[in-house]
Amino acid sequence: MSTRKGLKLKKAAVMKMGTAAGLTTEELYRELLSRLVEDATRDGLAETPERVEKAMAFLTQGYAMDVRTVLNGALFEVEYDEMVMVRDIEFYSLCEHHLLPFFGKIHVAYVPSGRVIGLSKIPRLVEMFSRRLQVQERLTTEIADAIVEAIAPQGVGVIVEAQHLCMMMRGVEKQHSATVTSAMRGVFKTQTQTRNEFLSLVRRGGGEI
Numbered sequence: 001m002s003t004r005k006g007l008k009l010k011k012a013a014v015m016k017m018g019t020a021a022g023l024t025t026e027e028l029y030r031e032l033l034s035r036l037v038e039d040a041t042r043d044g045l046a047e048t049p050e051r052v053e054k055a056m057a058f059l060t061q062g063y064a065m066d067v068r069t070v071l072n073g074a075l076f077e078v079e080y081d082e083m084v085m086v087r088d089i090e091f092y093s094l095c096e097h098h099l100l101p102f103f104g105k106i107h108v109a110y111v112p113s114g115r116v117i118g119l120s121k122i123p124r125l126v127e128m129f130s131r132r133l134q135v136q137e138r139l140t141t142e143i144a145d146a147i148v149e150a151i152a153p154q155g156v157g158v159i160v161e162a163q164h165l166c167m168m169m170r171g172v173e174k175q176h177s178a179t180v181t182s183a184m185r186g187v188f189k190t191q192t193q194t195r196n197e198f199l200s201l202v203r204r205g206g207g208e209i
Contacts, residue, residue: 063133070125080112085108089107102163154187155190
């Protein structure tokens with residue numbers, strides 16, 4: 001992006017902020033509705049701004065969470081060095097490009113190196129990162145890197161299978177497409193046997209990999 005274009009965009013953003021500075025979130029949604037529909041005050045829409053504000057607060061609650069709080073000390077010393085896997089974790093997130101949902105399943109596995117994570121904490125990590133404005137690629141790597149940082153395992157594998165409404169409802173409008181991303185760390189990246197075992201377990205559960 002050129003310097004001149006960047007300055008213009010920055011100036012426009014500052015002007016918009018100044019216009020919206022005195023509005024509550026609910027009022028901003030009401031203003032948006034008034035620009036989209038013929039009568040934003042009619043029966044079905046009168047309370048929509050309040051409902052949307054609450055919905056968006058819920059759908060982006062991951063910003064108020066951090067890894068340490070989510071794990072809450074559920075890290076345990078265990079003499080176990082075989083694969084641990086939590087498969088088919090449902091998730092729902094919002095694409096940061098269009099604010100439309102994408103959703104699907106996440107499969108997470110790791111090989112411990114003296115420490116394990118309480119099993120329920122892995123879905124909670126998924127929930128924390130997915131309840132933010134996201135792109136699927138970043139969501140995948142954030143989950144893997146959080147586990148690496150928390151317990152320094154021998155390796156971590158994460159696979160995300162998702163459908164994106166920004167592709168299904170608009171744009172190319174391909175309703176049956178799925179996007180698959182993966183993040184491999186440690187032995188999942190360097191050892192073919194470990195990676196293949198992980199992929200085999202995903203397939204056995206009905207995944208599309």
